[in-house]
Amino acid sequence: MSDSSQRRIALVDVNSFFASCERVFDPKLMGKPVVVLSNNDGCVVARSSEAKALGVAMGVPWFKISAWAPSVGLVARSSNYELYGDLSARVMSILQEFSAAVEVYSIDEAFLELTGTPEELLATGHRIKEAIQTRLGLPVCVGIGRSKTQAKLANAGAKKSAGMNGVCNLDMFSAEKLDFIMAALPVDNLWGIARRLSKRLAAQGIHTIKDLRDADPVRIKKKFGVVVQRSVYELRGIDCIKLEGERLVKNQVMYSRSFATPVTTRKQMEEVLAVYAQRVSKRLRKQGSVAGALTCFAGTSRFANEPFHSPYVNAVFSIPTNDPVEILKASSSVLLNRIEEGRKYVRAGILLHDVSPKESHQYLDLFTPVHERRQLGETLDKVMEKHGAFSIGLGAAGFKSAREWEMKREMLSLRATTRWDELATVYAK
DNA sequence: TCTGGGGTCCTAGGACCC
């Protein structure tokens, strides 16, 4: 290793990930403005660069632009998380080939540790980009810096400036050039600084990323806390936010959905909770955990004329559990009483907290709850896997037809990489 | 008519203890 060889952090992320995934199996979408919608085809959650250029805002409700869309050739897709999840796993496995230290940060991003001279690192960045493009058909950008915050900044640079061909290593800039770039960027462009903090920072005369980098860390900590102080150090090239191993086990597990049509009766809500309890407990079992407590909530629309109403209930389990029956009982017993008949509830959810590995709770059999011994949750999972989601259910959820309130996805693409019956078809000319 | 679904970390304040 030469003197100029250094350890650096790279951030690799897929451009317009969901929209790019849609294009992989539907090349007609190439070059066209594409948006992907949230559950229930509610809002825009991803936009191709062409859609951004049309001025489509992130989070805009689809119903507000659906009439206008055809006139500009804008195409919408329902979100297809099965496809995105699978392609994401493939991206991450390619990244492992380039570094032993990879932190999967989100569905479309990862931090990697890389070592080399500035020129070598730049070349590695281009090889990563090339590999993911040719093997998966997904476009990525790579940002390289001395800390995660710098890598994020570099990645944003790679996206913005066409001349870099999607790869940016901050070390390639002179100090003067770096000052110039940071001074041109508002502080809320920085990872970790959003609307509220940037407003408070502005009141202290900190407007640009350069202002923040050059601010006094002690004063920053006093006024804004350690999180912002870390950003100051990270901007200066001192890495404070270490690379983490992949977090396979979550500390909180939630299942929450909006309804396709409002739920207005206790009876219906009971059915909703029965289904959600089953689904959230499945997520918990999947990661081998049990939960010590839960919050269950329902809510009316914030956009309706009627006053917003959002009852919730907290419950603690005497013995941590992943049993759907226990979860359902704790969720529905109090919440259902607080549901006011006739109100239009548009969403509900169950949030499990105090989550820990199941093995850490081995009790004498005498104290094992009866449902635990029956392995009810696992049995439900198996039956549903084999015979479909409507084959079996708990209590009010145990009937076979689709429900009115279940979410709608009317523009769903094929789950081409995970379902045999949805393979993509290729036509020869 | 129609407005997402997950997560994380940190801080402030209350309860409680000695």
Next chain:
DNA sequence: TCTGGGGTCCTAGGACCC
């Protein structure tokens, strides 16, 4: 009238991320 000081643990809520 005057009414300690330090520590821990827990929870709710704020702020952020994708």
